[in-house]
Amino acid sequence: MIRIENVSKWYGQARVLAGCSTRIAEGEVVVVCGPSGSGKSTLIKTINGLEPFDEGTIVVNGVSVGAPGTDLPRLRARVGMVFQSFELFPHLTVRENLALAQVVVLGRSRDEAHARGREYLARVGLAGFADRLPAQLSGGQQQRVAIARALCMDPVCMLFDEPTSALDPEMVGEVLDVMVELAGEGMTMVCVTHEMGFARKVADRVIFMDQGAILDDCPSEEFFGNRAGRPERAQQFLARVLSH
């Protein structure tokens, strides 16, 4: 589904991605973790071409992301993405947020788009909220709408970039519940997150990054079960995030 090979990226002299390689199979749930500034958000954004990269190859669903002729908007329409800061469109109601890309990108009729929107809104537990504006929702509700907005596009995979980091603690659960359910339905997911409980519970694999490089890439039972077998930086990171 997703193949990342030797991907590197520089900001001037600073190397933010250092020869990253991994593969994500269909239906797999992969958690990417690491200290801040480790390049995990940058890596996930290269998958749908939001961040260009300088070296290497990324192939998503048979499409080479970095190739010059690639129609990136078309690829992005099939790759769902959820952001730390939700990024709902504040001038549109929830219903319109869900319908916009369906209508202008996929060419669906308004009725079809609204029907699809209603369906996914119910799936994230916000059935009665179609006419609200984003500003009238809590952070957790906004993020669930953002997930529904991505799902309306029938994505082949979903990218989550720290989806719970901007939320108050009591709202983290409602968003993670939606993600757990999605994983259970067999959605291919790549999640940058510090929620190690989520990683342990639903991830098939955990990737640990530091200073732009993938230092560890293993099944999650191995990652959490065999602490001694982890690279030193990963052990330090785990000790810090799991201590409280």
Add this chain to the structure above:
Amino acid sequence: MLDQLLAPKYVGWLIDGFYVTLAVSALASAAATVLGLLLCLARLAPTRWLAWPALAWLSLFRNTPLLVQLFFWYFGLAALMPQGLLEWLNTPHHWHLAFFGVRWPPFEYVAGFTGLTLFTAAFIAEEFRAGVRGVPPGQAVAARALGLRPWQVWRYVVIPQAFRIALPPLLGQYMNAVKNSSLTMAIGLAELSYASRQVETETFKTFQAFGIATLLYIGTVAVIELAGQWVQRRRPALGAVR
């Protein structure tokens, strides 16, 4: 007391002038809004071939007095135009379209409208640019992530939000356009200021002539202000909680 009032004939002059003021500032504001948006987009374009000419335009029109610009369009441009075109512009023309007649306005209308439009557009472009800057960059990123093409990102996500952010200063520019239109009297456009000067010259009732003009200007600006407040109240604020 009665002899203090203006004769109906002179009030009529003022009303006629007021209509011209309204027409010129409304038309110039509408045209300047479209032109200002295009200028703003050009100014923000990634290629210098668009951005630099737009920047030059903005500097030129923002940093010179409107009065000088009006003189340029009225006298300067006329001097540059071929004689035939100038004569055509200065003679009245009528066309009869299906149901209504179209009258080509005298040259001072064309020059006044052009000058006021180009001047106002430069300011409106900067208000739009501030509005675009006020839209968080993550909004465009999220729109791109949904598969929107660059023009769709602008059309559906950035411009609607930028417009709402820019609305209060934009209304301020429309008020300025009404007030600035008074400068077109210098090129002989018979708008409100010109008319009040005429009335004053004929009647020597200085206070009444300019007093009525002042009230009409204040009234117009107040209407724009109220319209703005009404629009703002009807639409909830953006991103109160983010």
